[in-house]
Amino acid sequence: MSDSQDYPVSAAAGAGTPAELDARLVSCRACPRLVAWREETARTKRAAFRDWEYWGRPVPGFGPADAPLVISGLAPAAHGANRTGRMFTGDQAGDLLFATLHELGLASRATATHRGDGLELHGVRVTAPVHCAPPANLPTTGERDTCRPWLARELQLLRPTARAVVVLGGFGWQAVMPALRQAGWDLPRPRPAFGHGVRTALTHTDGATAPLTLFGCYHVSRRNVQTRRLTPGMLREVLAEAAHTAGLPFVRPEAG
Known part of the structure; x- marks a missing residue:
């Protein structure tokens, strides 16, 4: 059944916790092109990682099940998370993200190299709208x-505690919006356009759930960092504001 396009719908709906969701997700084979790509990449590898046993499967979210702050990218990198099995781990985008989270006191260490490296996130869950490397x-x-x-489903399960979502990049922004709506959040009309530093408050259709604030941030890609479209200070500012909105204790960055 896991090779059917119906699998994500039925398997996600039946998950009662983020851990159960993650366990079901890693068996997904719903997208033939992505399955072929992730597995071929895991077989051929990159020369620098020829001694690695690649993960080569869908990459689940990472972080506590009661996180007030959610960070979403777009999809795993072929030789990053597709190799390590953990979102943003093992590539240059993750280098900046986790270093900044550590600087703010939201991660136990500044580097992320592999699933068993001891990294823990404090009040933050990192995920993506696409879980296989494309x-x-x-x-x-x-x-x-x-x-x-x-x-x-992940957003539904996080609803009791989630207070802020940071979306990295315009493609991720477009992909996260329908997932938020499916999870029960009302989206403004017209939908807010992506931009760095953009923020918008969302209410839930149940009328009882606390508001969720959505933040836009340029993606932590190597290209954006090298061209200084996104600087460490810009990322730090958005993450700090999101952490504050989510009610998380964090190390407030110094001005400048």
């Missing part, structure tokens, strides 16, 4: 839609 780092709209039930 060719050219870009999933199709069909693959994005097929994978959506996993993130939607």
